[in-house]
Each structure stands twice: as C-alpha cells, then as structure tokens.
Amino acid sequence: xxxxxxxxxxxxxxxxxxxxxxxxxxxxxxxxxxxxxxxxxxxxxxxxxxxxxxxxxxxxxxxxxxxxxxxxxxxxxxxxxxxxxxxxxxxxxxxxxxxxxxxxxxxxxxxxxxxxxxxxxxxxxxxxxxxxxxxxxxxxxxxxxxxxxxxx
Amino acid sequence: xxxxxxxxxxxxxxxxxxxxxxxxxxxxxxxxxxxxxxxxxxxxxxxxxxxxxxxxxxxxxxxxxxxxxxxxxxxxxxxxxxxxxxxxxxxxxxxxxxxxxxxxxxxxxxxxxxxxxxxxxxxxxxxxxxxxxxxxxxxxxxxxxxxxxxxxxxxxxxxxxxxxxxxxxxxxxxxxxxxxxxxxxxxxxxxxxxxxxxxxxxxxxxxxxxxxxxxxxxxxxxxxxxxxxxxxxxxxxxxxxxxxxxxxxxxxxxxxxxxxxxxxxxxxxxxxxxxxxxxxxxxxxxxxxxxxxxxxxxxxxxxxxxxxxxxxxxxxxxxxxxxxxxxxxxxxxxxxxxxxxxxxxxxxxxxxxxxx
Numbered sequence: 168x169x170x171x172x173x174x175x176x177x178x179x180x181x182x183x184x185x186x187x188x189x190x191x192x193x194x195x196x197x198x199x200x201x202x203x204x205x206x207x208x209x210x211x212x213x214x215x216x217x218x219x220x221x222x223x224x225x226x227x228x229x230x231x232x233x234x235x236x237x238x239x240x241x242x243x244x245x246x247x248x249x250x251x252x253x254x255x256x257x258x259x260x261x262x263x264x265x266x267x268x269x270x271x272x273x274x275x276x277x278x279x280x281x282x283x284x285x286x287x288x289x290x291x292x293x294x295x296x297x298x299x300x301x302x303x304x305x306x307x308x309x310x311x312x313x314x315x316x317x318x319x
Numbered sequence: 320x321x322x323x324x325x326x327x328x329x330x331x332x333x334x335x336x337x338x339x340x341x342x343x344x345x346x347x348x349x350x351x352x353x354x355x356x357x358x359x360x361x362x363x364x365x366x367x368x369x370x371x372x373x374x375x376x377x378x379x380x381x382x383x384x385x386x387x388x389x390x391x392x393x394x395x396x397x398x399x400x401x402x403x404x405x406x407x408x409x410x411x412x413x414x415x416x417x418x419x420x421x422x423x424x425x426x427x428x429x430x431x432x433x434x435x436x437x438x439x440x441x442x443x444x445x446x447x448x449x450x451x452x453x454x455x456x457x458x459x460x461x462x463x464x465x466x467x468x469x470x471x472x473x474x475x476x477x478x479x480x481x482x483x484x485x486x487x488x489x490x491x492x493x494x495x496x497x498x499x500x501x502x503x504x505x506x507x508x509x510x511x512x513x514x515x516x517x518x519x520x521x522x523x524x525x526x527x528x529x530x531x532x533x534x535x536x537x538x539x540x541x542x543x544x545x546x547x548x549x550x551x552x553x554x555x556x557x558x559x560x561x562x563x564x565x566x567x568x569x570x571x572x573x574x575x576x577x578x579x580x581x582x583x584x585x586x587x588x589x590x591x592x593x594x595x596x597x598x599x600x601x602x603x604x605x606x607x608x609x610x611x612x613x614x615x616x617x618x619x620x621x622x623x624x625x626x627x628x629x630x631x632x633x634x635x636x637x638x639x640x641x642x643x644x645x646x647x648x649x650x651x652x653x654x655x656x657x658x659x660x661x662x663x664x665x666x667x668x669x670x671x672x673x674x675x
Contacts, residue, residue, distance in 0.1 A: 205488070208496035231590065236498035238590040256593075258615075258623070260477040260499075261470050264592030275593040276474055277611055291622070293615040 211235045213311035218303055221249070227283075229265040232310065238262050239299065239310060240272070242283070251299040251310045252285050258292045272296065343531070348550035349557045350537045357427035358535060360420055362561045363568055367417035368519075370572070371455075374410040375512065382462070384508035386501030389464035390586035397583065408576035414456055416572055418602045421449050429640070429659045432647040433536040439641035441533065444526040446638045451519050456600050458511040464504055465584030470597040472507070473499050478610070481623040500589065543648055598673070605666040606630060608673035 169176045216232055224230060224243040231254065232239045238254035240263070252272075256263050261276035271288075272281040279290035286295045302309045332338055349358060381400060383392040396403040425445060428434055434442035461472045476499060479489035495502035537548045551557050599607050609630065613622030636643065644655040 205491050206496050206502070208500075208502075210497050233590060236496075236500045236589055238592075255473075259474040259610075261473055261593035261597065262591060275595045276470055276597045287615065291611065291613070291615050293621045293623070 210237075210312075212315040213309050214239070216308040216310065218306050218308040221308055227270070229267070234299070234310070240265065240296070241301070241310070249301040250285075251301050252296040253299060254296075256292055257287065257294040257296065258290070263296070345552075345554055347531075347534075347553035349535055349553055350548040350550050352538055352541065352548055354427075354431055354538055357424070357431065358557075359561060359564050360424040360427060361530070363564060364417060364420045364424060366565045366568060367413045367420060367572075368523075370409060370413040370569075371417065372516075374406050374413065377406050378410060379512055382508075384462070384505045386464070386504060389462065389504060390583065393463050393583055404580055405576060408580040409572060411581045412572050412576045412579075414459065415601070416568070418452055418456060421452050422602070425449060426659065426663065430656060431536070432539050432644065432652060432656075434641040435536075435539070435644075435647045436641070438529070438533055438536060441526060441529040442641050443638055444522050444529065446634075447522050448519065448526060450634070451515060451522065453602060455511065455515050455519070456602065458507040458515065460600055461504060461507045462511065463583055464587050466587050466591065466594045467584060467597060469499065469587035469589070470593045471599050472503065473593075474597070475599065475603075476503070478623070478627060481621060481627045483624075498589075539648055601670065604673045605669035608669040611673070 168178070211234065214232070214234060221230060221232075221241060221243075224241075226243050226245050226247065229240055229242045232241055232251075234253055240252045240254040242250045242252075242265075244250055254263055255261065256274035256276065256279050258274065258277055258279050261274050263272045263274045263279075263281070265271075266273045270283045272283075272285065273279070274290070274292070277291050279292040280288050281292065281296055282288050284295075285298065287293070298313065300311045300313055300315075302311065349355070378396060381392060381396050381403075383389060393407065396407060398404070400406075428442065428445070457475055461468045476490055476493040479486040479493070482489075491497065493503070493506070494500070495506045536542075540546075541548050598604065610623065610626050613626040615622055617625050640655070644652055646652055647655075
C-alpha cells in the first residue's frame with residue numbers, strides 16, 4: 168500500500184524498520200564480543216626489580232630481566248649507570264641475546280645485529296632496540312617506558 | 320519380526336529425497352584423456368583430510384593447550400599412550416601431504432586452465448581452501464610449544480604489523496594481546512580444532528558441490544574442437560582406481576610416519592633468546608626467504624611492508640586468476656601458463672635457498 172505522494176510503500180517502510188532494528192540489536196551484541204576477543208592485556212608501564220640483584224654488575228655487563236611477557240636487557244655503562252632495552256628484535260619480534268665476546272646483540276631468527284648501544288647495524292632490523300628508562304629508588308630498581316616516570 | 324529393508328529405505332527416501340543423488344552418482348562419468356591423472360589429486364586431498372580428522376580427534380583427547388601443560392601432554396601422548404607417537408607422526412606427515420597435494424591440485428588446474436568459464440567459482444573456493452589449509456598448518460605448528468614453534472609463531476603473528484592501522488589489530492587478535500603468551504597457545508588450539516574445521520567444511524561443501532554441478536573439465540583443445548572425449552563411469556570404475564591410489568598414499572604416509580617421527584623439544588621459555596635456525600614449515604619457506612631478502616628500509620617505508628604488500632597482492636591476483644586469464648586459448652593465456660611456471664621455479668629456488 169502506498170499513501171499518496173509517499174516515497175515508499177508501507178511494506179517497504181515496515182521492512183526497513185524491522186531490519187534496522189535487528190541490525191542495531193546485532194551491533195549492540197557485537198561490541199562486547201569484540202572487546203572480549205581483543206583482550207585489554209598491554210605491555211607494563213614499569214616493572215619493579217630488586218636493586219641488589221643488579222648492583223654488582225660490572226661495566227659492560229648485560230643481564231636479563233622480565234618485562235611483562237617478554238625479556239628485557241639491562242647493561243651497565245662505563246660510568247656506572249644502567250641502560251635498559253626491550254629484548255625483542257625490531258624486525259619480527261624474536262627474543263635477542265647478548266653476544267659478550269662480540270659486544271653485540273644478536274637475533275637468531277633472521278640474523279639481525281645491534282651494537283652495544285642497541286643500534287641496528289646489520290641484517291633486517293629497521294630500527295634500534297627500544298629503549299627503557301631506569302631509576303634506583305632505595306632498594307627498588309624501576310625500569311619504565313620513556314615518559315612513564317612522571318606518573319609513578 | 321522381519322524388517323523389510325525396502326520399506327525402511329522407502330521411508331527414508333520419502334523424507335530425505337536422496338534418490339536423485341544416488342542416481343546422479345551412478346550416472347556420473349569421468350572423462351579419459353592424457354591429463355586424467357590430475358583428477359585423482361582432489362580425492363587424495365580428501366583422504367588426507369579424513370586422516371587429519373581422525374588422528375586430530377585422537378590427539379585432542381589427551382592434549383592440553385596451556386603454557387604449563389602443552390609440551391608435557393605431547394610427551395605423554397608419545398610415551399605413555401599405545402602407539403601415541405605414531406598417531407602424532409601420522410598427523411604431522413599427513414598434514415605435509417595434504418598441503419603438498421593441495422598445491423599439486425592447484426598447479427594441475429592452473430596448467431590445464433580448468434578454471435576457465437564456467438568454473439571460476441570452483442577455483443576461488445579452491446584458493447580459499449589452500450589458504451585455510453596453510454592456516455591449519457601454521458596454528459598446528461605452535462601446539463607442541465617448544466622453542467622453535469614459539470619463535471616461528473612470534474615471527475608469523477608479527478608479520479601483519481607491517482601493515483599500517485589494521486595490522487596491529489590483526490596481531491592482537493591472533494596473539495590475544497600484544498605478546499605471544501599462554502593465551503596465544505589456547506587461542507591457536509581453538510582455531511585449529513574448532514573454528515578452522517567449521518570454515519574448511521563450509522568452503523569444501525561449496526567446492527565439491529560446484530565440481531558436481533559443472534562436471535569434470537576436459538582439456539582446452541578438445542573443448543575447442545568439440546571432440547567427444549571417452550569417459551569412464553564414476554561408479555564403480557573411477558572409484559576403484561581412486562581406492563587403489565588411496566591405498567598407495569596411505570602406505571606411503573604410514574611408512575614415513577614410522578621411520579621419520581617428529582621430535583619434541585623442551586618446553587618453550589618466553590624469556591629465552593630465539594634459538595638458531597628458526598624455520599617455519601616447508602610450505603612457508605619461500606615466503607620466509609622472500610621476507611629475508613628485503614632490506615630493512617625502502618625509502619619512507621620498511622622493506623617488510625613492501626614484501627607483505629607484494630605477497631598479499633600476489634595471493635589476490637591468483638584468487639582472481641580466472642578473470643585475468645580470460646582468453647585461455649589465445650596468446651594471453653600462454654603468458655599465464657608461463658607465470659605459473661615462473662611461480663613454481665621461484666618457490667622451489669627460494670625454498671632451497673632458505674635452507675642453505
């Protein structure tokens with residue numbers, strides 16, 4: 168049935184009404200499903216370590232620590248300060264390792280090399296290792312994302 | 320009481336109307352010509368799929384998809400369950416054969432140009448089945464949860480990150496977060512045993528229906544000359560030949576599974592450095608090598624991004640091959656045959672190169 172001067176029939180109007188309502192209903196259900204499937208687990212902003220575990224490190228020595236679900240790398244610099252990196256390759260996310268006799272970081276997946284400052288020097292890595300900040304506060308040793316320190 | 324089987328049959332037929340299907344199967348004919356051998360590759364894939372379903376269900380009875388329990392549960396399957404090591408070995412070898420036969424099947428159709436009108440949709444569903452089969456392989460590779468499978472999964476799930484905006488979203492979906500963790504393992508298990516089987520059955524149903532609807536294709540030359548190609552009845556003549564081939568393939572898989580059973584490494588440590596010699600399954604090697612030869616940066620974008628885009632475009636082009644190769648009997652058709660040959664040579668050379 169079409170009312171005079173109407174753009175569409177009553178049937179079409181009711182179909183769109185029902186269809187639109189069903190569509191909206193579906194979307195309201197999809198949103199919580201998507202939120203559940205893509206979980207909120209993110210990388211930590213900072214981790215707290217025990218300073219005593221790292222205070223004895225010699226200059227140039229590299230130790231691992233746990234950065235959320237990935238390894239972190241901690242190096243003692245010449246001046247006694249600490250430099251921290253996320254220990255995964257910037258190419259495709261494999262865990263890198265410190266090769267002490269070559270003084271370089273190495274990723275075995277696609278043979279990527281970084282120098283002792285974390286700069287990519289050979290192989291496929293497109294960027295240097297990701298730097299983290301360090302801070303000693305009493306007996307605690309914090310490793311943080313750059314900029315996360317102000318909040319803590 | 321005597322049951323009248325004819326009456327029981329008639330009762331079912333009344334309700335399910337199956338007679339036309341049986342009639343079709345008894346009337347179906349398979350053309351006989353110099354390329355008929357390739358017809359058997361399709362049913363061989365079905366054989367391997369059936370082996371995967373049976374052995375997969377058996378393994379899932381004892382497998383535990385958790386960070387702590389995965390490797391140990393496979394160890395238990397291999398050492399404590401009767402013939403458990405063989406079941407796992409068959410599942411692994413049959414997967415290899417399934418992928419190999421999907422590839423042979425695809426190449427046979429490529430070179431005989433059987434995807435030409437009216438079989439374009441059959442080709443496209445076939446390409447979807449190839450991709451699903453490879454995802455099956457990729458998700459299954461992580462399940463033993465040893466060093467190699469962990470690193471291969473980190474690399475594989477990181478590749479989408481090369482694509483701006485949507486890439487990160489895909490990676491988070493695959494991993495269940497920003498990193499590969501125990502959640503990734505649980506997720507991959509779910510993909511492998513629940514979601515992908517549903518997907519593969521749905522696409523396979525359409526694929527097989529289309530094959531029945533259009534019938535088997537005949538060589539391009541015979542079709543143009545409108546030559547009558549001799550045919551073999553599907554039942555029982557063709558099925559008998561299929562069964563013979565199945566037995567040979569089953570014997571081959573069993574023999575290889577007995578002699579070359581897969582090993583099991585130590586349980587993966589999320590904090591350990593990547594082991595040397597990380598390699599994906601053999602059917603990903605040429606892609607692995609392709610990613611490796613691109614430089615770190617190419618102008619404003621990373622080399623990885625360029626590589627991923629090229630690979631994706633190639634897959635899309637192959638998916639739409641029947642429309643690109645729309646004059647199969649002309650000179651243009653020859654170009655696509657040569658492109659296929661180039662693809663095969665490329666894949667073989669790059670796979671060997673990646674092993675050097």
